Amino acid sequence: MQDCPPSYSFGPAVRNCYLLHLCLEGEGVFYSGEERYPIKQGQGFLIHPGKLTFYQADSVNPWSYLWVGIGGHDAEKYLRLAGLSARNPIFSCTQIDTAKSYILDMMKHHALSAANEIYIQGILMQFLALLVEDAGCTVSPQQNTSSVYINQAISYIHKNYQNPLTVQEIADYLSLNRSYLTELFLKTVQLSPQQFLTRYRITKSEELLQSSSLSIQNIAYSCGYSSSFSFSKAFRKVNGLSPSEYRKQKRGG
Numbered sequence: 001m002q003d004c005p006p007s008y009s010f011g012p013a014v015r016n017c018y019l020l021h022l023c024l025e026g027e028g029v030f031y032s033g034e035e036r037y038p039i040k041q042g043q044g045f046l047i048h049p050g051k052l053t054f055y056q057a058d059s060v061n062p063w064s065y066l067w068v069g070i071g072g073h074d075a076e077k078y079l080r081l082a083g084l085s086a087r088n089p090i091f092s093c094t095q096i097d098t099a100k101s102y103i104l105d106m107m108k109h110h111a112l113s114a115a116n117e118i119y120i121q122g123i124l125m126q127f128l129a130l131l132v133e134d135a136g137c138t139v140s141p142q143q144n145t146s147s148v149y150i151n152q153a154i155s156y157i158h159k160n161y162q163n164p165l166t167v168q169e170i171a172d173y174l175s176l177n178r179s180y181l182t183e184l185f186l187k188t189v190q191l192s193p194q195q196f197l198t199r200y201r202i203t204k205s206e207e208l209l210q211s212s213s214l215s216i217q218n219i220a221y222s223c224g225y226s227s228s229f230s231f232s233k234a235f236r237k238v239n240g241l242s243p244s245e246y247r248k249q250k251r252g253g
Contacts, residue, residue: 011054
């Protein structure tokens with residue numbers, strides 16, 4: 001979180017990735033090219049890569065904001081679903097606490113890894129779903145239906161990954177054919193539902209390996225695996241290390 005002093009500014013500068021800023025308190029102003037956008041609590045702005053921008057806190061009521069960088073070749077597609085573009089970089093969010101929790105979660109998993117990239121992609125889609133709700137964005141029926149299904153599936157995975165969850169169960173929850181669900185995932189996040197679930201479980205297990213003293217077996221059970229063997233096999237496939245080796249490496253020993 002960035003708590004800015006009065007009139008604090010950044011830029012003019014050009015960034016090499018998308019940056020989302022959400023104003024939590026106070027106010028300020030955002031400039032993109034020749035356009036000027038006043039920003040207040042509950043509003044935010046999107047910085048596009050290669051676009052010259054400048055932003056400044058108010059001199060009397062300076063803002064506090066959160067920001068997160070977004071990469072990946074599908075980033076623009078997801079942002080457009082939320083109605084965000086170079087011509088329309090401003091958004092409003094009524095569910096500030098929920099949006100804040102999503103951004104903090106994305107920031108927490110900023111380290112470069114395949115698991116983190118997929119994890120962030122899932123959280124990003126839920127964050128953008130909030131913006132779509134608030135903006136009342138109009139997208140094509142096909143885009144809208146696909147987006148709803150993917151967001152519901154990801155949300156279901158986030159809430160149930162600790163259980164012995166199967167792709168068929170997710171499909172049944174959404175009343176979809178399993179093959180169609182797989183097709184949607186491959187088209188949207190370039191992973192099958194099973195791969196997405198595995199990456200999410202591995203990301204959550206990495207958190208526990210670093211922050212807790214739980215045994216490998218307990219972590220396996222906590223992340224939806226039926227045994228430490230199946231967990232270790234999946235973990236090594238993603239990270240190239242066993243869970244024990246990963247824990248030792250992260251703890252500097």
